[in-house]
Amino acid sequence: MSDRADSAGDGATADADADADVTDVDAAERRSVVRERYAGIATRASTCCDDGDASDVGSDRIGYATEQIEAVEDGADLGLGCGNPTAIAALEPGETVxxxxxxxxxxxxxxxxxxGPEGRVIGVDMTPEMVERARENVERNDAEAVEFRLGEIExxxxxxxxxxxxxxxxxxxxxxxxxxxxxxxxxxxxxxGRLAVSDVVRTAPFPDDVRLDPDSVTGCVAGASSIEEIESFLxxxxFVDVAVEPKAGSESxxxxxxxxxxxSEYVVAATIEGRKPRS
Incomplete structure (x- = not known):
């Protein structure tokens, strides 16, 4: 495979059951293999991703404009996405992201x-090597309003x-x-506030050789939930104004x-959006 990267009671049980349908790789193992894989990507001495060559990384294929790709210094674009969340976020000057x-x-x-300079951007990643790399990229990109924190998204x-x-x-x-x-x-x-996410969603049941394969988890396949599950989670x-929209052509x-x-027999890229009510 190519390199990709607490509530209680009945509600918590339903959450666990829904996610358990996705893969039989247990939570601890999933975190471990994901952290190991992406640590390796972050520290790799020489790859196509390290030189920022967009034609190799393929960021143009997943929705980034050439101007966006060229605006960021080498070393930040690792070619690990499946969309362009900034394109759907409608970011405004002064916002915290x-x-x-x-x-x-x-x-x-x-x-x-x-x-802009009045805004602020925070990145959170659970892999120390990724955080270290991202912090080095702050200086390269002269991005004083950007900071990176080590932590789990849960x-x-x-x-x-x-x-x-x-x-x-x-x-x-x-x-x-x-x-x-x-x-x-x-x-x-x-x-x-709003959520604007690019991710993959499951479109068909996984066969056992995919569902039980840790590489398929770290490769952004076997951990995918269905559209209905994502909508339910949100x-x-x-969240209100929830929308999960498959991305045409992502199978390419x-x-x-x-x-x-x-x-692509089992997953498709999608945009996932939602909003927190004002009151």
């Missing part, structure tokens, strides 16, 4: 250009009601606790994620 699973910081630096190191917009790019599918991710997203958003967390790049199978 949070990126879940920020990797090398590519989307954070693009967001910083949109929110337990965000961010205060209540402190951000205006949440971004994420092909990361939430990696979480073994997606309902908790959306509850945390709701907690940290200000009233009226609604249960409190999803096929390249695995040399042995065609992941």
């Amino acid at each position: 949070l990126d879940l699973g920020s990797g090398g910081g590519f989307d954070c630096f693009l967001a910083a250009r949109e929110v 337990h965000l190191p961010v205060g209540d009601a402190s951000v205006d917009v949440i971004l994420s790019n092909c990361v939430i599918n990696l979480s073994p606790e997606k309902p908790q991710v959306f509850r945390e997203a709701f907690r940290v958003l200000r009233p009226g 609604g249960d967390a409190g 790049f999803i096929r390249d994620w695995d040399d042995d199978r065609d992941p």
